[in-house]
Amino acid sequence: MVAKVSVTDLHKSYGDNEVLKGINLAVEANEVVVMIGPSGSGKSTFLRTLNKLEEPTTGSIAIDGIDLTAKDTNLNKVRENIGMVFQHFNLFPHLTVLENITLAPIELGKLSKAEAQELGLKLLDRVGLADKATAKPTQLSGGQKQRVAIARALAMQPSIMLFDEPTSALDPEMVGEVLKVMRDLAEDGMTMIVVTHEMGFAKQVADRVVFFADGYIREEGTPEQVFNNPQDPRAQDFLNKVLNV
């Protein structure tokens, strides 16, 4: 079986500064992979290369067997299949909550306006915000914004979801509501790649934990392996710091 996501020897440099130094990773369908590591380790950059918001310098990325680095690949088509959730939500402030969700499916001709609205309301209900359809993003709390952002990504009915530190910009009391939505999504079988500092989420939900440091993957395994018995000294050091505060 072909892996859902397959990354081979991926490098990324900004000028002389190499931030990804040869990443290899395969993610299977329905798998939840959580990426942890110190700031500046390259995990967010890596996540952003997976839908080509960052252009890799060398190496290859394949999603469902489609090579993203090939010149003739229709990137827009590939992106329709990869939802992304950002640290700062990036909701469209000039649109209502429902319009945020329905914009892409309507514009890309995936759904009629009525179908998109129906789906949008269903998704809002799923993230617990059915009553906010006509609100503007500025009227929402951080946790609500992030849940709308998740619903917006889901509206394109993607088969992979990328989360880039989805709870880092939230007040502590709002982290739980977002993680709950993500947990539900994982239980429904969504393939997810998550960059996060929420170790509890990683332990409970991840099928696999990947530890990044200095542009390399230093450690990789089940949550039990990585959290209870890390092999790499950098991973030991990092986990020691974040788990024993």
Add this chain to the structure above:
Amino acid sequence: MHSKTWMKYFMLTIALMVGIITTGTDIAHASKEPHYVITTDTTYPPFELQDKNGKYVGIDIDILKEIAKREHFTYKLVPISFNSGAQAVLSGQFDAIMAGMAITPARKEVYDFGTPYYKTGVIAAISKNSNIKSLDDLRGKTVALKTGTGAAAYALSIQKQYGFKVTYFNDSNTMYNDVALGNTVATFEDEPVMKYAIQNGVKLKILTKPANSGYYGFGVKKGHNQALIKKFNAGFASIKEDGTYDKIVAKYIGAKESNFAGSAKVNNSIWGLLKQNKSQFLAGIGQTLMLTILGIILATIFGVAIGILAIIPNKFSHGFASTIIYIFRGLPLLVLAFFIYIGIPSLTGHKLSALFSGLITLMLNEGAYIAAFVAGGLKAVDNGQMEAARSLGLSYGKAMLKVVMPQGIKLMVPSFVNQFIITLKDTSILSAIGIIELTQTGTVIISRNSQGFRVWFLVALMYLIMITLLTFLAKWADKKFGGN
């Protein structure tokens, strides 16, 4: 939904513009008689002046009309500042000039002249209460000259000898006022014109005997329009022979200007001025508004296109847009207008109407400013917006149109209102290429009645009223459509 209405307005505008441009340009005449475009000065009484109905009359105008009738040709008269008209004949914009143009050796190098039709000489004039006794007293002082005239050339030829400084004006009346008010101490002018002006109340007196005596001539670009010169000469011989010429000259020389331009009584009240010149002011306002509105529409289309090119992540488009903004924002509007109106036709040989040139000038200049703040406004939208839209699969164009632009435009609205006001004011500069908008209307009316203060006061008031109304309109539109 909205895009369709937008498109309709857009098409309507284009249609309107094409209409204006084509009517502004000369359409082929139905009659078999040859048709010419002939320029004259805006104000050079008694040779050319506007009567109280705004129609051009004067020795030049009447002679031309009579000759055209006898020699069977038609023409369109384009009044424009003397210097611009003289250049535009050389660039091929106009076929001929009939504007009290003295025949000088230098001009003979580039123009062919018809039979000399009026004797002239250059005199110096000073303010009525000036104590200057001779040209020697001008040493170290500043004299006023009219750009591109024979009198100016004469003054420059004696400048070293008498040691005066010079400053330039584009129309006679402003120049006379400058001397009368004492800003400059003297002016050099053609004798018949100066005499006529003094006789009609300009507070100057003549200082010197006519120098550099010569004749006025009807000019065409050297080697061109020889048939027109032949017709002029034949017609001139005919009106000279039967006394028509003398009648025309007698009609103006010695006659009070008020015979043509209306009585002086009305000039003493603002209401009187307003009433008497109502139709001219209205036409001027109409022209100014038309230039402003069409100008800002064209500039917005151009500016938004260039502004978007400036932020597309592509080196070529970015470089192209930056260069366009740099050039057209850097050029003074007047230089750009002259370049398009006079410069380009002399290169290509194709005439451009003043209105067309004016609109293109506004489009490029105001458009460059718009492009700069459009690019700035779009850049000010958080990059995360573009990333979020792209991550959903939207193309760059769709993401720009549906996500980035609606947010950027809100940031730009105040700049748009500002640019609208600037454009309205900038249209006044286009008077230099002969568009009779509000400012030029003021100049022309003053040339007739010498009421500088009252007329400029009225013109200033009209600009302020227009700007106030347009600002209200813009704010209302912003509230209604911008959602601010």
